Amino acid sequence: MKLPDLKSQLKKVRRASKRRSIQLIISLSFTVVSILSMTFMTLAFYANYINTARQTAIDNNEQIIDQISWNLNSYLRNMMGISNSMYYNVIKNMDLTSDTMTKEMDLLYAANKDNLISIACISQDGALISAAPIATRKSGVDFTEQDWFTSTEEKIENFHFSTPHVQNMFESSNYRYYWVVSLSRSVDLNYMGHQRRGILLVDMNYSAIEQMFSRVNERGAGYVYLIDGDGEIIFHPQQRAINSGLAKENNAKAASYNDGNYIETFEGNQRSVIVKTVGYTGWRIVSVMPISELASNFNQLRLFMLIIISVTVFLILFGNVFISKIVTDPIRRLEESLSEIEDGRFDAERIYIGGSHEIRHLGRAIKSLLVQMRNMMDERVAEQKEKRKSELNALQAQINPHFLYNTLDSVIWMIECEKYPEAISMITSLATLFRISLSKGNNIISIKDEVTHAKNYLAIQQVRYKNKFEANIDIDPAIEDCITIKLIIQPLLENAIYHAVGDLDDEGEIDIKGYERDGDIYIEVRDNGMGIPPEVLENLLVEKTESKGKGSGIGLWNINQRIKLYFKDDYGLSIESELDEGTTAIIHLPKLTYEEYKKGVENEKK
Template identity: 80%
Template sequence: MLKNRIEGKFSRFRQASKRRSIQLVISISFTLVAIISMTFMAFAFYTNYVNTARQRAIEDNKQVIEQVSWNLNSYLRNMMGISNGMYYNVIKNMDMTSDSMTEEMDLLYEANKDDLISIACISEDGALISAAPIATRKAGVDFTDQEWFVGTEEDIENFYFSKPHVQNMFETSNYRYYWVVSLSRSIDLNYMGYTRPGILLVDMNYSSIEQMFSRVNENGTGYVYLIDSNGEIIYHPKQKAIYAGIVEENNVQAASYDDGDYIENFNGDKRSVIVKTVGYTGWKIVSVVPMNELAGDYTQLRAFMLIIITVTIFLILFGNIFISKIVTDPIKKLENSLNDIEAGKFESDKIYIGGSHEIRHLGRTIKSLVDQMKELMDERVKEQKEKRKSELNALQAQINPHFLYNTLDSVVWMIEADRNQDAISMITSLATLFRISLSKGNNIITIKDEVTHAKNYLAIQKVRYKNKFEANINIDPAIENCITIKLIIQPLIENAIYHAVGDLDDEGIIDINGYERDGDIYIEVRDNGMGIPPEILEGLLKEKTESKGKGSGIGLWNINQRINLYFKGDYGLRLESELDEGTTAIIKLPKITYEEYKGGDKSAEK
C-alpha cells in the first residue's frame, strides 16, 4: 500500500519534472551548485578556523602551563635552596654536641616564612634536634612513622617531596592546622667527628602551591591540577570534592602521560589535556580543557557564518531566478512563436528574433523555415485547386457527351419515325440546353438556369417518351438565384426516366422540388418507379459503378463527386429508395447567391 503510494508520488514527480521549464532547471541547478559549493567552502573554512583556533588555545594553555611550571620550579628551587643553604652552610660546619643551629634556622625561616611552615632537623631515631619557628613537639607523635621520614630513609641520595598533609609535629596555640608539603633530605650530622645520619625537613606551605594554581584556575577555560608521579593529587581545584567522591578526575591515567598534549575521553567528555613534568619532584602539571569549552568560543563565528550563508543562499536564489529569466525569456518568446506556427499561424513576421546570438540565429532559422514552408504550402494549395478544377472539368466533360449521346439517339429515333417537327423541337431544346450548358465556360450557374436546363431536357424526353410520364417542377423562388454546379439535375431526371418511369405501364411521375432548410439548399428528384434494391442502392454512389441496363452508369457518382469537390463538407448527393414506391435523389448545396459568388466572396468556395 505504502509502496504503491510512494511509487505514485514518484511517478507524479517524474511527470511534473518532465514539464519543468528551462528557467526552473537553470534556477534550481545553479542554486544547488552554488549552495553545495558554498556549504563545502564554509565547512572547510570553519573546520580549518576551528582547528587552528583550537591549536592556538592549546598552545596558549601550554604557555600557561610553562608559566606555572616555571613558578613552581622557582618555588621548589627556592625551597631546595633553603635546604641546601641550611645543610651545606650551617649543619655541615657544626658540631652537634656543642653548636646550635637555631639562630641560622630562625633566620632562614624568617626570610622565607611566607612560603614555609617550619624547618626542622631530626636525628635518625626521630628526635627533634632543632626547629624554626621554635615550637613544642606534640606529645605522642613519632616522627619516624611519618611519610616524609620513611620516604627520606628509603632514598637518602635525593630530596624527598611528600604528598600534601596536615603537619603533625608541633603544638599550636591557635587551634590552627597547616597543610604542608614536606621537603626532606638525608643529612650527615657531626658529633665530635662522628657522623650520624639525620633528616633536614622543610615543610613548605601548601597554601603557596594552592594559591599559585588557584590564580591560574581563576582565569580562562578548563583547569590545572598537580599530581605526583603515582597520580596522587597534590593540588586540584576540586580536591575535596574528589576525596568525597562527588567529582572524578583522570589523575591516574594522567600520571602515565609523557609531557605533551593529548585528547582523552573521560566519563563521556572529550578533553584536551596538556602535561608538563616538574623537575626534581616528578610531579606533573596537568591542564584540562573540555573540548566543548574550546569550541564554545566559536559560537559567534558559527552564528555569523549561518547568517552569511542564509542571506547568500537567498541572494543566490533570487539572483539565479533573475538571471535565468534574462536567459530564458527569449527562448520562451521563441517557443510562443513556435506554438503559433504549430497552431497554423504561419506569420513569419511575428516570429521572435532577439536575445543572445544563438537565440537570434535560431529565430532567424525558424523564420526562414516558416517562409519556405509557407511557400511550399501555397504551392501545394494552388496545386490542389488546380487538381480539383481539373477533376471537375473531367467530370463535367463526362456529362456532356453522355447527354449528347442520349439526345441525339432520341433525335435519330424521331427522324426515323418521321416525327420531324418533334425532332426540330428537340434539336432546338438541345441547342438551348447547350447554350446554357456552355454558360460562358462556367461550371457554376444559378439554380434557375439549372432548372431551365432540366426543363429543356424534360421537353426533349417527353417527346421521346410520348409523354408517358409527367414532370412537376416546384422550385422555391427564393433559391433560384443561388448557385449550383451545372448539369446535376438533368442526370438525375435522366436516371428517373430511364430506370424508373420510362418503362412504367402507368403514368410515371417525376417531382422536382427545390427548397431551403437550415441555411442549406435541397433539390429533390423523386420518381414513382419500382425503386432500387438496397444492395444496389448502396453501391450507386461509389466510383466506377456501372449501371445495369440503360445509361452510361457514371451519372450519380459523378454528380456527388463534383458537388464534393467544389463545396466539400457534407454537401453532395444522397439517395433514398423504397421498392414499388419509388426513388428520391436529394442534392444538398450551400446557400450562396450568385452575387455572393460573383462578388468574390471567398467563403463561398469552401
C-alpha cells in the same frame, strides 16, 4: 528495481538530456564549475583555518601551561627558599644542646604564613625538636611512619614533595586541619660538635596550588591537572569525583609521556594532551583539550560559512541563469518561431530577428528562405487546387447518356402522342437544366439558381417516372441570394430517385429544405426509401465510390470534396439513414454572398 526497468529509466534520462536547452546547458555548466571551484576553495580554506585554529588553540594551551609552570616553579622555589633559610641560617649555626630554634622558626612562619601551614624539625628517631605555629604533637602520632619521613630517609640528599594530604599531626585549638603538600629534606643537627641527622618539614598550603590551577580551569575550554612522577593526582578539577569513583582520568598514561603534545583516545573520546614537567619535583602539568571542544569552537564558523556558501550559490545560480538568459533568449525566441514552421505555419513575419550579429544574420537568412518556400508552396498549392477543382467540376458536369437518351425518348413519345404541351415543358426543363449546368463556366452560383436546376431535373424525372413520387421544396427566401457550388443538389436527387423512391408505387417522397442555422446554411434532401445499411453508410464519404447501374455515376464523395475544396474543411456533406425509414443528405455551406466570396478569394491569393 529490475534490470529492464533500470534500462528504460536510463533511456528516458538520455532522451531528456538530448532535449535539454542551450540555456540549461550554459546555466548548469557555469553553475557546476562555479560551485565546484567555490567548494574546493572553501574546503581548502576551511581545512587550513581549522588546522591553524587547532594549532593556535594548542599553542595557547602551551603558553598557559608554561605560565602555570612558571608560577608553580616560583611558588616551589619560594618554599624551597624558606627551607634553605631555616636550615642554613638557623639550624646549621645552632647547638641544640643549649639553643632552641623556636623563635627563629616562629619568625619565619609569621613572614610566610599565607603560603605555609606549619614548619617542623624532627630528629632521626622521630622526636619533635621544634615546630611553628603549634609545637605540640598529637598523641599517638609517630613521625617515623609518615610518607614524607620515610621518603626523606631513603634519599637524604634531595628535596621531597608529598601528594596532597591533611596535616593533622599537631594539636589545634580550633580543631581545624588543612590540606597540605609537604616539602621535606634531611638536615644535620649539631649537638656539641656531634652531627645527627634530622628532617626539616615545610607544609605548604595546598589551597595556593588549588587556586593557581582553578584560575586556569575557569577559561572553560578543556582543563589542566597536576600529577607527581608516579602519576598520582596532586590537583584535578574533578578530584572529588575521581576519588569517589564517579569520574576517571588517564593520569597513569600521562605519567609515561615525555614533555610535548599528544593525541590520545580515552573512554572513546579523542583529546589533545600537553605535558610539561615541573623542575625540582618531577611533577607534571597536564593540559587536556577534547577534540570535540576544539571542533565546537568552529560551529559558529561553520554556520557563517554555510550562510555565505548558500548566499553565494544562490547568487551564482541567479547570475548564471540571468546571463545565460540574456545570451540564449534570442536563440530561444528564434527556435520558438521556427517551431511554428514545424506546425505548418509558414509566416515569415513571425521569424525572430534579434540578439547578437550572428543570430540576427541567421534569422534574416531563415526568413528569406521561408519567404521563398512560402511562395513556392503557395504556387504549388494554387496549381493543385485549380487542377483539383477542374477535375471535380469536369466530373460533376458530366451528363449521364442514359438520362439524356431516356429524356429525349420521352419527348419523342409525347410528340407522337400529340402531347405537345408536355413535350414543350420537358424540352424547356431540359434546356434550363443545360443552361444552369453550363452557367457561363462559373462554378459558384446562387442557391436560387441551384434550386431552379433541381426543380427542372425533378420535372423531367417526374414525367419519366409517371409521377411515382412527390417532391416538396421548402427554401428559406433569406438564403436564396447566398452562393453555393453548382450541381450539388441534383446528384442527391438522382441518388434518391434511382436508389430509394424510383421503385415505389406512388408512395415515394422527396423533400428539399433549405434554412439558416447558427450563421451557416443547411440544405437537406430527404427520401422515404429503404435506407442505407450501416456498413455501406460509413464508407460513402470516405471513399471515391460511384453508383452502380442507374445514376449519373457521380459519387457522394465528389460532392463532399468539392464543398471542402471551395469552403474549407469546416463544411461539407453528411448522410443520415435508418433502414426502412429513409435517408437524409445534409449540405453544410457558409452564409456568403457572391461579393463576400470573391473578396475572400482575392485576400487568399494575396
